[in-house]
Amino acid sequence: MGDIVKAKSIEYAALRNFIMVALKRLVREVGLDFAAKIRFTPLYLFYDLLSSYRSLVGYLDPINICSLTNIERIRNVFLMKLLNYLHYLEKQEVLCSTSVPGFFKICENFLRKMRIAPLLIAERLVQEVLIPYMEYSLKIRNIIPLAILIPEARKLLSRIAAPSPYSELYISANDEILPFHRGFEKISYIKSLGSTINYTFLGEMTVRGKKVAVVVKKYRDWKSLKWLPIGLWTAGTVDFTLSAGERLLREVNAIMLLRKSGFRVPMIYGINWHEKYIIREYVEGDDLVKKLHSKDLEKICFLMGCFLAKVHRLGLSLGDTRPSNFVFDKYRTIIPIDLEQASSKIPPSWDLAEYLAFTIVHLKFKFDESFASSLSLAKGYLKNGGSLSNICGITRRSYIRVLAPISPIYPFIAKKLYRELGCSQ
The missing domain is CATH 1.10.510.10 (Transferase(Phosphotransferase) domain 1)
Structure with missing residues (x-):
């Protein structure tokens, strides 16, 4: 009996630590201010586990291939374990449920602790230098077996797919939960609205059974000709950001704040955090x-x-x-x-x-x-x-x-x- 209790204690500690690492990674990616608006399903945690493992060992790692070829069975085991320990995870504020069944959010207490505990230099070195170097080295390591196994690998890879954690991310906006991974597939292209500086186009999509005009805007990164000169020229004067992700978050944050305060602003219909673009209402005038x-x-x-x-x-x-x-x-x-x-x-x-x-x-x-x-x-x-x-x-x-x-x-x-x-x- 004691061994069973000890095993369950170890199992819970491992699950808890993994979830905390996954959520810390998510918070650092989207920022503390925006993290409170993020919603996710339990599958986000599972897919993040697979993704983080795969980034270290490479796509052709035997365990990775085994996981992907048996993903449904492994996913069910993970969800069962999560459900078994959910009460304790919520009690310790590792996970917090939302008013929408099946969705979780990052707990306020978790965010508060991250806000008052800045990232240590050692942690930053590990995250920003050591881990990327390991990922690069291990990917290079896989070039040789990939070259040897190309015919077999092609047959195998055609039968398996690696799910993206981003597919299970959502955002609380417009008094509803919107996907944080919206694609172009349901949008009819009408015309380009931007120049070579911005990828922006006018399209049409169906919202609640009605066709509406929308603007799709993709945020280019620091290489953007639009913001690089201004960012350099205003350095030390204005807090301009060159990062595509930060600009996307700023725009979404501003739209949500202004709409909540009674301003007329474009409605957000979808966000794709991974590809860095938003789909919003086209405003006539x-x-x-x-x-x-x-x-x-x-x-x-x-x-x-x-x-x-x-x-x-x-x-x-x-x-x-x-x-x-x-x-x-x-x-x-x-x-x-x-x-x-x-x-x-x-x-x-x-x-x-x-x-x-x-x-x-x-x-x-x-x-x-x-x-x-x-x-x-x-x-x-x-x-x-x-x-x-x-x-x-x-x-x-x-x-x-x-x-x-x-x-x-x-x-x-x-x-x-x-x-x-x-x-x-």
Whole structure:
């Protein structure tokens, strides 16, 4: 009897430790702030176990091949063990159930411990240097047996498939659980919306029995021509991120926060974390740049000031407030359509400064019109509870350094607005 209890204790400890390692890996991949929104099925843990083992030993490892060829039986054993110990795992807050049957989330206490326990240097060396080196070495090791067994391997590999852990990840958004691995297969391509810089296209898909227009946006990594120069130029000034994954998470976070706060933002229909793209609602309306060339120029800038003040009161800055990143719909509502740089770490004054600088560019550097639009922006911002210090902050030297090459008269407009509002008093 004692041996059985001891064996079960060892079995539970092994399962618990594996789950904790898998969840830590997931949290570090998506970030602490976003991890609380992630939902997953028990199969995520099983597929992650197979994937992490395979990354170390290679695809042709005998145990890996045996696992994949008998995956249904092994999966059932794993799920049975998980079910047997689920009560203890939940009691110790290793796993937390959700209101949706069959889905789990990462426990708040687990996230809190990770937040206050930064990754040690030794752990970072193991994760970022040693493990990738081992994975590379072991993959090289498998080249020789692969070359010898190519005919046999091809026959075998054609009969087995390695499931991806990402197929069992979901996200809590729009008051529902959305797949974190959505594909293009149910989307009809209509036309490209982006240039060579971004892979973005307009498509059509069926949502709840109704056909809707959608935008599919793929986030390119640090090599992107769009963000590399800006990231380097604004280094130390603005918290721009070049990472595709981080930009995706920022956009999804911002959309969810703004929607929850009553803003009109595009609906998210799907996310593919592994391939780094989202599927969102296509928003009809006029590009804000077009409205800047109309008789409503000052009114549009006033409304933009109102909009930014409301956003900043949430503790969020949009990061990239060029007029081309907003749509003005038929209800005269300003809708942001590019939020991939939104962050609570960016100063609110940057949003005002960038919008003003690019508005000046679109107005072809006409001083009087540019100043009138900046004054309207400030009035709308202050009327809706925006801080005067945020407007006064547009004259920061770091902003001037970044924005003056783009908009040469920006420093003069900003300083005149600074004096007009009495910022120096």
